[in-house]
Amino acid sequence: SISPMNLRKKGRCPLTPEEAALVLAGLGFKQETYIYLAGSHIYGGNSRMEAFNRLYPNVVTKENLLTTTELAPFRNFSSQVWLLDLVHLWILIHIVKVFTIQSCP
Known part of the structure; x- marks a missing residue:
């Protein structure tokens, strides 16, 4: 076991x-x-x-960022819900990069 x-x-x-x-x-x-x-x-x-x-x-969480209506098409597809998390992570990484790049002297 x-x-x-x-x-x-x-x-x-x-x-x-x-x-x-x-x-x-x-x-x-x-x-x-x-x-x-x-x-x-x-x-x-x-x-x-x-x-x-x-x-x-x-x-x-994605539930904070998207409305129930926006999440509805993905609810029965765990791989697509996972993809939403991946897309959000990608966006956040690029936001951090933009802030980092803009703050450089």
């Missing part, structure tokens, strides 16, 4: 939301940073996100 504890010891499990927040803080991300959360349905529910949201309250 597959043991979650053994997988975790081997580094084969993703970070918990709390661990992810600690990594971001350790990398110097400020509390005011906006975080795009691609997988908005967290295993264990919203209670698992409490520690993350305390440290980084500006969490954004």
Whole structure:
């Protein structure tokens, strides 16, 4: 049988939301940073996100960015919903690049 504890010891499990927040803080991300959360349905529910949201309250998801009507065509197609997250990430990366480039002397 597959043991979650053994997988975790081997580094084969993703970070918990709390661990992810600690990594971001350790990398110097400020509390005011906006975080795009691609997988908005967290295993264990919203209670698992409490520690993350305390440290980084500006969490954004595709559900925050798009209306229900805009999301409707994608609801039954998980690969297309994943693509929405990828497109949003691509846009955000380019926004960061623009701000970085424009702020250079």
